[in-house]
Amino acid sequence: MNEESEPVDGRKARGHRRRAEIIDATLAIVMRDGAAGVTHRTVAKQAGITTSLSTYYFATLDDLLVAALSSVADAYTARIHQIVAGPGDKLRGLAELIAESGGPGRARALAERELSTLAARRPALAPVARRWRENVAELAATLTDDPEAIAALVAASDGLCTAILIDNAPADSDYVHRILARAIHAPQDAVPS
Amino acid sequence: MNEESEPVDGRKARGHRRRAEIIDATLAIVMRDGAAGVTHRTVAKQAGITTSLSTYYFATLDDLLVAALSSVADAYTARIHQIVAGPGDKLRGLAELIAESGGPGRARALAERELSTLAARRPALAPVARRWRENVAELAATLTDDPEAIAALVAASDGLCTAILIDNAPADSDYVHRILARAIHAPQDAVPS
DNA sequence: GTACTAGTTGTACTATCGTTCAAAAAACAC
């Protein structure tokens, strides 16, 4: 998504398409078997290419993981920007996005979590892993000026995702929305202590 | 921690000690290199034993990971029960526990997150991974009866941990406490919509 | 002492891993 403009060379064009295919194959692996299942060989088999071609585009496995995480992060970034720019209730839009983690978006959300967790140890992944939370903060900033309310909403979003993914908590959009609203609309002097 | 009572047989006693050593070694590996670094060989080397002895106590790698996750989960359970049973402000105690993830408790918290993430794919790990959130909910239940307030506090706790671990967010105990208080003390009719 | 059980070791098998490399194939420029 953050690639250069279309190349005129037909070979490079094919190369870019191939690269995207490999990233998609990597994501498919992460969604099916987790990040631990990502090897040059499994990715190549998934993409229907030879192992060496996978290493041709991504010299190291880390490169592959960075690209894959960037891809999911891009998707979420687009979704949130769409919500922010759209006409509807932004908090409800976020709630629906989060609630998807319990259904059709579960594999994708899980992939994002796995790759983000990797980021704690691989510096190359860190800036990409931060994006989801930055995007939520951006959305929150359109609803309030209180920085702690923003932080509270970001934390609530992450915590709800965790609960839905790991705990198999109910992913009811209305329920998620109520928890989110509670986080962002709480009075800042709730507890004077 | 959830083992049987002390065996009288000196060999079995040694065996139990050995088992605990292996679990500790596994945790050390997870803390240093992540869950991906856990192999029978690395664990054995860390524990100063042979590879076959590691497989003698834990036939499969999953067994090892379950035991390791159980161990960290036990530690957190003990900490939270201590806070609940103690005389001090329970919410502040939780805030301090969470804030530790930014400092001395970082490796341990990261290990818990990594193993919990594994739980999404390995059923054997699931019940153990749920414990942390159940414990926080237990603590929250001593502060309010509103189930959504409890859920909000649990989500906030998890989200704050994520921010501290992945985002390298400031882990100021007072700050964490304010976010937590905001989650649990918000009025339930903040947003009528 | 013998018989028995639990812990421990060394070795080895097969599989898969990341990575490299020279060479072939394809698309381009001329």
Added chain:
DNA sequence: GTGTTTTTTGAACGATAGTACAACTAGTAC
């Protein structure tokens, strides 16, 4: 057509993985 660049292949290297297994040691019971 020739020459050049990019993509693609097949094979191979060394390293490490999980696991199995027979043998050895050490504690226990009698």
